[in-house]
Amino acid sequence: MAIIERPAAVPATVDAVAAPEVVTPTQALGAFRRPVSSTGWKSWLFTVDHKKLGIMYGAVSLFFFLVGGIEALLIRLQLAAPDNTVLSADQYNQMFTMHATTMVFLFVMPMAAAFANYFLPLQIGARDVAFPRINALGFWLFLFGGLFLNSSWLLGGAADGGWFMYSPNSSALFSPSHGIDFWVLGLQITGIASLIGALNLIVTVLNMRAPGMKLMQMPVFTWMVLVVQFLLLFAMPVITVALFLLSFQRNFGATFFDVNQGADPLLWQHLFWIFGHPEVYIIILPSFGIISEVLPTFARKPLFGYKFVVFSGAAIGFVGWGVWAHHMFASGLGPVSVAVFSVATMLIAIPTGVKIVNWTLTLWGGKLWFTTAMLFAIGVIVLFTIGGVSGVTHAVAPSDTQQTDTYHIVAHFHYVIVGGAVMGLFAGFYFWWPKMFGKMLNERLGKWNFWLMFFGVNLTFGPMHILGLQGQPRRMVVWPEKLTGDGFFDMHFWNQIASVGSFVIGLGVLIFVINIFWTWKKAPIAPLDPWDARTLEWITASPPKEHNFDRIPTVHALDEFFHRKYEEVDTADGPRLVKVKSAEEILAEEESHADAHIHLPSPSYWPIVLAAALPIIAYGVIYNLMLSVVGTAVLLLAVFGWCLEPSVADDSDYDPPAGGDSTKELATLG
Amino acid sequence: MADIAVHDVDHAHTDHGAYEDHAPHATSTGLSNNKLSMWLFLGSECLLFGGLISTYMLYRGRHEAGPGPDQIFDIPLTSVSSFILLMSSLTMVLAVNSAKRKDDRNTSLWLTITALLGALFVGGQVYEFTSFYHEGLGFTTSLFGSSFYTLTGFHGVHVTLGIIMLMVVVFIMQRDRITGDKAEVVELVGLYWHFVDVVWVIIFTLVYLIPS
Incomplete structure (x- = not known):
């Protein structure tokens, strides 16, 4: 049962002059109210809580993981025997295209977003992200974009050009079904989700850290997520351009990749990989962050070389922009380009190697706990x-x-x-x-x-x-069959x-x-505190309350939670770390100093409506532009609803208005 | 602008209670969330236009069918509309200035003038597109055509969205419905507007002034 504070009036004790200008929550134009449910399906549909959104991100990503996994199994079934016929060539092309697309865009990226959404505010001691409604919009765009993308299976076949979708194979001549149109528009929709998510999380990290928390005291997971969001911020617009060019060509007859008109097929490759290579680090860095939390916890010693891990992560993100053409060595770039990109690519191995060394040395000499x-x-x-x-x-x-x-x-x-x-x-x-x-x-x-x-x-x-x-x-x-080798090189054996x-x-x-x-x-x-963990997200109940922290913790050190639990004590054998407090005691202390005024954003109807408008527009682009007009109308309605809805739910929409101290009033909602 | 509201409820209560010392409005960077996110968004937009401009620069000389850039560009006309757009940045600055002085009347006035100048620019672009079309340069005619219309079209859409944002700000300001720092709301739209203008300076130079 969640608690949401009623919008309280400014108490009489406060001097009217001292009160800030804006006091009354606006009714906007009075057109729409805000939903208030905190239980039941409505509380999920209209939620703006980063934890609920994180869980939904996770559940949907897991579903797409299973979908992508089944596609992978079908591919391996087809390749288990020579000249196999489990899949036709056409089905096979769709299968490997959608396997890659699903795993990259609908599993790994959003699953990382799930962890980022759930844990980033907790790790920096914030009550929510900077823009809760935009956060909700991001999730719904991801879900609807993913469903839209996969609806192509039922509507004449999925995309079949590989996840890199090279031209001219992606043109209507070589791929006449609507598969690639679904792919392009689906990725545009999920791309918006990534972009607004990136804006939101960067602002959250830079602006909303708990008092005392310096950048170099942030958990490594938060750091890696921050680097990833910057990569997304600058990589998404590039793929957006590429996708626009491709859809203008396929749907409106533009000539960008038409070799007959003198087009350069390398244009797509460059645009795609300028996005695509940072994308590789977008995929891997959140995991680097996660294991940088897990390894110190279970080695029971601090991460070895925290600063090196952080800066090498940032270095990977930075150098990652200068290596895209290593995906194109075989395309005839010329020796100078190839040499430059070759050397730049090798450079990436240095920060990556630094991380591997740091993780290994974190384990070295630790009391390893093999969970x-x-x-x-x-x-x-x-x-x-x-x-x-x-x-x-x-x-x-x-x-x-x-x-x-x-x-x-x-x-x-x-x-x-x-x-x-x-x-x-x-x-x-x-x-x-x-x-x-x-x-x-x-x-x-x-x-x-x-x-x-x-x-x-x-x-x-x-x-x-x-x-x-x-x-x-x-x-x-x-x-x-006739090409299989012998002995160690038996293709038959290794494929099986x-x-x-x-x-x-x-x-x-x-x-x-x-x-x-x-x-x-x-x-x-x-x-x-089952793992004897180290970071801020553990200074709260499990699962965390809706407002995350009863009192926003003040941070003094890296691994704040660990330092609250342990203190160095001098003994005969030199200094020893001794546990001075349990997690329960720390939490009880926090609860006893709970903040009097906890203000959470109210749920909103509009993110899901706004997100639903985009697939309608996209179907319209493929089938009938009239449908796009309808979708745009829904979009406009949602935008105006969004802008004009009141900043918090109306007082009378809450369950029984309680009397008493209006400044500490908490209403429980059904 | 969407979440200004949420922010300000917090703001209203920060003068008492234990939450005081670290109220959300006291951000770690000192920039408000809205302004920081606008800057980040504009950073992202740089790469959007970067991609489009690169595409155009690659393709501007490729026009086997239909006219090329040298045959159809009307530099005096586009110079005038560019000048109008640049002037709109000036009026935008005046609007932000008035907003900072809490002078709502002049803010609305300058915002409206900015929007009108923007509309004039978009009108010029529509006129230009129409005349190019009649001279034989369609969207599908050549690589030059496709990439020219895509680049300038994307810019035109950005200006149009900017005009809508300006008008909405004027509208909600007159009804006194801005739930927060009015000057900041105007400034945010201003940031976007100046960005779109700067992009036009680059497009005008690369597309129109430098001969292919």
Whole structure:
């Protein structure tokens, strides 16, 4: 049951002169009220609470993870035997395009957004994000954009040009179905979500930190999320341009990629990869942040070289802008460009290597506690390093020319994305589940989950190194029997191993889903501080109250929570850390000094309405522009509703008005 | 502007209680949330126009069918409309200035004039597009045509949205419905407006003045 404070009048004790100018919550033009439910389905539909939005982001991303996973399994089924016929060539093209698109845009990015939404305000000691309604809008745009994108399966086939959607394959001549139109417009919609999310989170981090918290006292996860938001802020507009050009060509006859008119096919490649390479770091950095929280907690010592981890993360983000053309070494850029991008790409290995060293040295000499979260984090170090090493081989242009468009590349980016990003997100699930839901995920199932995924990743993507160097091309629907080699180079054997491995990963994910349900139904209530954690999000109830903190904590140090629990005491053997307070005591102290005035933003009808207008416009672009006109009308209505709704819910909309001290009044709502 | 309201409820109560010392309006950077996000948004917009301008620069010489830039641009006409747009930045500054002096009447006046000048510019663009079309440069005619209309069209849409924002500010100011720092609301629209003007300076130079 949530509490929302009634809009209180300024108490009589306050001098009228001292009272600020704006006191009464406006009725705007009196047209619309704000919803007030804090329970039931309405409280989710109209919520602006960053925690509820975080959970919804997570649930929807998980759903799309399963969708993308099924697509992956179908691909591996098709490739399990030579000249296989599980999928037709056309279906296969759609499958690998949508697998990549779904995993990148509808799973890894929004799942990172889920963690960022939920934990970023908690980690910096804020009550919510800077723009709660925009936050809600971002979620609904992501959901509707994702559904719109996937509705293409039912409406004549999905996009089939690969997630990079190179021209001229993306033109109506080579892809006559509406699939690519759905892809373009769907990504525009989710792109808006990313952009406004980035604005929101940057402002939140820069402006709303708890008193005392300096930038260099922020948890590493917050730091990495901040870097990612800057990458999104500058990368999204570039893909937006590319997508506009493509949709103008496909829907309105523009000539941007029409080679007959003298168009340059490299234009798309440059625009796409100027977005696409920062995107790679957008995918991986949140996981780096998560494991930088998990490793110190379970090694029971501070992160080794906090500043180096932070600055190398920022360096990765920065240098990441200068390496995009390494995706285009085979396109004939000329030796100078290739050399420059090759060297720049190798430079990326330096900050990344710094992080690997820091994580390893965090473990060194620690009292390691091998929880599932810790296993996943160590898994990230191992698998990401393997993927990073094969990545350096692609940076060397002559070597890359041999490897490009083969399974060697597929092996590389799956090691870094599944082994790095996805395993990192799983570390986050196990680490933060007790904070989000007050219950711990089952550790026994968790270990199964980890080991199945860990072995599955190596079984699936390990053999692809060999297949790739043998020359098996990417994106081919079949591999012919007559080309399989012998012994160690037996394509037949390694393809089957990879297919078996993919189902092992699938089993691991299935166990995770089972674990969620088991935890939901059966798990006991988790202790307040199950991991002896270090950062601000643990100085609050589990799950946190709607207003996050009873009293906004004042920060004195990096790892504030840890420093409140432990103090250094001199003993005969030198200084020792001694636990002086339990989490329960710290929380009780905070509660006893609760703030008198907690002001939370009221829920709003408009984010979901505004978001719903965009798919309508997009369907209109594809089928009938009249529909776009209708969508635009809904959009305008929503914008005006948004702007004109009152700043808080009306007094009389709340449940029984209570008498007494009007300044401390809390109304409980049904 | 959307969340000014939420912000100000906090503002109204910060003069008492334990929450006082770290009220949200005392932001860590000193910039308000709205202003910071507007700056960030404009940073993002730079790359949007960067992409569009690059596309145009790549394609401006490619016009096998239809006229090229040298044949159709009417530099005197576009210079006049550019001048009008630049003057609108001046009137915008005057509006922000009046808003800071809490002079609502003059703020509204200058905002309206800014919007009118903007509308004049958009009108010039519509006229220009129409005459180019009659001279044989359609959206689908050539790479030059597609990229020219896309770049200047995107800019025109930005100006149009700016005009709408100006008019809305005038409207809600007259009804006294701005729930917060009026001067800041005007300043935010001003930031956007100046940005759109600066982008036009770049477009005018690269597209019209430098011969292809």
